[in-house]
Amino acid sequence: MQPRFDTGRRRTLGQNQLSGRYFRRRAWVALLGVSLIFLGLFARFYYLQVVEHSRYSSQSEANRVRIRPIAPNRGLIYDRNGMLLARNVPAYRLEVIPEQVGNLEAMLEELANVIPLSETDRSRVQRLRKLRRSFQPIPVKLRLSEADLARFAVNRYRFPGVEAVPYLSRDYPLGETMAHVLGYVGHISEKELARLDEKRYRGTNLVGKTGLEAYYEDALHGEPGFEEVETNAQGRVLRVLRRELPQPGEDLHLTLDAGLQQAAYKALGQHRGAVVAMKPESGEILALVSKPSFDPNPFVTGILHRDYQALLSQPGRPLFNRALLGGYEPGSTIKPFMALAGLASGVLSPDETWYSDGTFQIPGRKRIYRDWKKGGHGKVNLEQALAQSVNGFFYNLALRMGIDRIHDWLAPFGFGQVTGIDMPREKPGLLPSRAWKRAVHNSAWFDGETVIVGIGQGPFVVTPLQLAWAVNKLASRKDLPRPHLKKMTEPWPEQSRLDRIPPAAWEQVQKGMVAVVHGAHGSARRIGHGLPFTMAGKTGTAQVFGHKEDATDEERKVEGLAEHLKHHALFIAYAPVEKPQIAVAVVVEHGGGGSRVAAPVARDVIRYWLERQP
Amino acid sequence: MNPLALFRWHRPDWVLLLTILALFGFGLAVLYSASGHNPDVVLKQAVRMAVGLLAMLILSQLRPIHLYNWAPWLFAISVALLLAVLLMGSVSKGANRWLDLGFFRFQPSELMKLALPLMLARSLARRPPPLAWRDLLQALAWMGLAAALIIKQPDLGTAILVVASGLYVLYLAGLRRRVIFTTLVLMLAAMPVVWRFIMHDYQRDRVLTFLNPESDPLGRGWNIIQSKIAIGSGGLFGKGWGQGTQSQLEFLPERHTDFILAVVAEEFGLLGVSLLLCLYVVLIYRGMIIAMEASTPFNRLLAGSLTLTFFTYVLVNVGMVSGLLPVVGVPLPLISYGGTSMVTLLTAFGMIMAVAGDKPFLHR
Incomplete structure (x- = not known):
């Protein structure tokens, strides 16, 4: 069998020998050149190492400047x-x-x-x-x-x-x-x-x-x-x-205020959680607390392996920065944003009312979605629905808006994306949408999911930082530069969907949030007593264990529960409403309902700040 | 025996093998000293050597006919990879030479150093000397393509080496003497144009520094000055292993990579340098003799051009370290720390050994 390609071997012996002779001549010439060049190289080293040796030797001796x-x-x-x-x-x-x-x-x-x-x-x-x-x-x-x-x-x-x-x-x-x-x-x-x-x-x-x-x-x-x-x-x-x-x-x-930071850290007490405070009309972060925390000083000198392991194995995970990395359901704190979305998109008319009998059903479906209060809240308008956190009102609103419009109106508040804060490793959270469900679960979106997104539950995930940024936009009534800790001028967003929300809508939602704290039936009325300023707030509860559809009265339900099974308590607030000076988001892990532990933390932080303002 | 079998088992050329082993031993000893007595560095290099040797020995058993058949594919792959580097390679020190394959990084220009001579040896093997114009133009086109892609990275040093390997094939295949001389004259004449319009600033810097290193003793001239001091202070017998003050006190930069020859010269003197150069001469002579005794034109051209390319590596590094040539990043063959050039060179020697074993009536 012959080779497939002609490598020259098939040529007659005579030709091959001819080109071989030619090759050898050239090869010898090349070797002659190589030899001469090597002699040259040797001569070069002879020159450097023998002829010039003493000169370089003394240079090497003197070569002690480093x-x-x-x-x-x-x-x-x-x-x-x-x-x-x-x-x-x-x-x-x-x-x-x-x-x-x-x-x-x-x-x-x-x-x-x-x-x-x-x-x-x-x-x-x-x-x-x-x-x-x-x-x-x-x-x-x-x-x-x-x-x-x-x-x-x-x-x-x-x-x-x-x-x-x-x-x-x-x-x-x-x-x-x-x-x-x-x-x-x-x-x-x-x-x-x-x-x-x-x-x-x-x-x-x-x-x-x-x-x-x-x-x-x-x-x-x-x-x-x-x-x-x-x-x-x-x-x-x-x-x-x-x-x-x-x-x-x-x-x-930094934009951070050490006093406020300490006040927030103290206000959280023994609880696990996070507090983020921002200055309205800016992206400035005034306080960013995550608890439990750790002493950073041993890390500088090299922390002992044993101590490091101890930090890692503590159940409260003190090295974990909850403010940026902790993901929580927003719960009812999403309701003011839902209300704005409803008003701005025209789905919700300002004077609309809802009769709450304690349950809600999608027409033609069996499943029952509950209010947290047994027997319901009766007939409520938007302000009352916010003040008393009436789930039915927002189930209904969410169902009428549909998930796409909800997504499009909540996204500009910053939910579901990183805020861009000047810190490493921030989590984006999750704002549910049809596209998300298709990509991750590869299935269609159902109305039942829309309903619970309306009260901030389901796959909805926010970080305390995101929540604070969103509240700050609420307080400022506009889109804001990205949150930052370093003092600097950040660019303002050029245009935003938030610009399309009419002033009356902002005003109406604020009224509802004021009633949360100061109203006779407000869900956080306990902290409103004797406050020297007017504050807008909203309670929220993030579910920890799995009975997400019937959010009945958590506050009563959790009394007898083990600590780690209690729900997370959330509270968002800003004050004073006449001209907001501070916007705060508080998450208390396993704190039960939002009004019991989270609201007082927010109140303390705000009070500390306002008392020090001129 | 089936002439198309992939391998033809035979004893590898022992002159080449023993000389390479001697160089490796010498290299590891110098590396231990140059790395500041770091056993990790030496071990890492030894592992590379072992892997390279294994590849070389396997390749040495290959029948060159397969290299002949694969040459166009290798060349095509090299061109494709060089294009890929230009499009998405990773940048290091301002030049874009590496292709990151996740598990390891790889310089396609190294592949081209082998692929181009293979390609040219294949296309010129069937042409009896002297070289026809048509064949010359075709060969120049291949060379131009390879060189252009590498210059774009930009990596002038490697481009020159690749072009050199191609020129050796042309020379051995019977390029007319008239053409050689005319080209040399033209190149000299074109130098001002190249200087002014083609070279990058950093390349001009290197040449200027080469011509007058004292102009910038702490900056660009530092390498050459310190290298010359190291070499010169070594004298006839050297300062002894691990005793070179230039290298041990870190005056000499890149002492375990490109400038390792200066460490040899400082610690082992002219004696050590001569020994090293002798080992290189043995390799080159043996390679050329294998080429001359080869049975087919392809084998001759391949072994001859690879041997001469190896010589060029030696020349460029030795010349650079001793201040005869400008500083280009070419390591000392088979001695410098680093895996890239080692693999390329051992592959080349594997091919030369394959040629040595490809005799029509080989007695085993």
Whole structure:
């Protein structure tokens, strides 16, 4: 069998030999060239290494000027009034230069007798020892205590190659109150090392891991400086020849108010939950609290493995930022937005009434949707329906609007999408729609689902931040710039569907929300007593366990329930209604109904803020 | 025996194999010193070497007829991948050379370094010398396509190496002497135009730095100056393994990759450099002898052009490190840390070994 293609083998032997001879001649010429070039290369090295040897040798001796990076000071973080939230504090760290220590393991053992070393410290030394060269210092322990420092000073002679080096460490004076907002810095991990610009981080030990410290890492870090130092032949520094100072990182000024933040943190008490407060007519966030929280300071020096595991395994998940990542059903807090949607789309006329007998049925269907009050609320108009949170009114409204119109009118409030806040990892929540159900469940939308979306249940998911942004739009009666924590001018949305909502509709919904707090039958009338200002609010309850269709009187139902089975309590509010100064969203996990625990939290936060306004 | 069987089992060329193994041993020793005594780096490189060797030995058993048959496909795939890089490659250091396949990253220009000589060797194998104009133009078209795609990345260094590999095929296939000389003259004449209109700023920078490294001693000239100091201070016998102050104190940049030869020169002196160059000469001579003894024109052209391309790698790196040529990012063949060029080179040697085993009356 012959090859499919002619490789030249089939040519007559004579021809092949001819081209072979030709090839050999050319190959020899090439080899001659190669040989000459190699001789040239050898000559070059002979010239450099033998003829010029003494010259380069002395240059190499003199070659002791090295360039060392100087880490920049990290930018500070202030609240809106200039109060310091993240600062740099002078501290000492223990460093070891491996090549100056005979047996690193033995030395660490001995050192541990003088200064307590954790497992985290030891494993870091082992890890960095592989990454760095033997004459480069490795941090053994960060932020030595006064006692450790003193003990080391006394025993220093025993540990050649180990030094206590001054540096600036990061400190968060408000601790757990601010932990979820600020995040924290920590040791640069190998993964981060690969991502970061090596030139900028050559002298840096700490990098933003979460929260604002991570989001604004680039600006906070600053530009490193350099110093030219003369070294001896072993690389030890003899003196500094020239120094180019580093450029400190930019300071970060926040819209956050530390006092309000603390007030909100305190108001939540022992409950798990989140509070987000915003300034109306802007995207400024005044407070952003998630509870339980954690102390960020141990993370800066390297948290002990044991402590970290403890944080992870706590049932309240203190590392979890509920304000941005927690997803909750909006429950009845969606009703003011539904009302606006109904009025704006013309489906709901302003003077419409509804007779509540305690139940609701889709015409021609069997299933019964209930009011929370047994026997119903009687005949109610829109304001009363909001004040008493009458489910039937909104079942009816939702059914008449249909899911598409509901989706189109709730979306501009910011539900179902990320707000764009200047923090890492925000959750988008979920605003149900026909398209969503088709994409995720691959099935058609049913009217029964529309009905429960009308009272903020079903697959509906919001984050506390989204809810606060939506309430702020309610208070401001317009679309707003994206929420932000850094003081800056954010662009306003150019046009919005919200502009099409008539002033009378905003006014009417506000009336209903005022009645929630101040009305005789308002669902949160308990907090309205003796308030020196007028406040608009709305209660809500997010279901935890599965009897979503009959939302009967949760407040009574939950009394005897175990804590983890209780519903989540929600409350949204803004005040004063004449000229809103603050908009708040509160979620209290397992708090039962919205009025009992969530409303007082919102009231306390608002009262604190209004008492301090001029 | 079926002449179309994929493999023809035979003992691989032992001169090539032993020389490569010697280079690897030498390379690992230098790498340990150049990486600051980091066993992880050495281990990683050793694993790459082992994988590359395995690929080379498998390839060495292949019948070159299959390379002949696959050549157009390989070339087409290379062109397609280069296009893909231009469209969606990942950018590193301002140039777009990598294709991210998720599990590993891959430089299609490396594939082209092998695909182009294969393609040209195939298309010129049946043409008796001297080379006809028509064949020359066709070959130049292939070369131009490959070079253009790589220059676009932009990666002038690799483009030059790829073009060189093609030129070697043309030369060995019998390009007329008249044409060679005319081209050389024209190229010299065209240099000002290339300088002014074709080269990128960074390329002009490199050439200027090469011509006068002292003009910017702390910036662009640093590499060359420090490299020359390292080499010169090494002297006849070197400062000893792990004792090079230039490399150990980190004055020498890229000391375990492109500039590893300076570490060799500093720590092992002229003696070490000579040994290294001798090993390269052995590889090149052996490769050319295999080409000359090959049984078919395709085999001859393939082995000859791959060997000469290998020589070009050596020349460009050695010239660059010793300050004879401008700095282009070409690693020292089979010694520098890194897997990309190692795989390409070992594949090439696998093909040369395959040619060595493809004798019509081979006695086994």
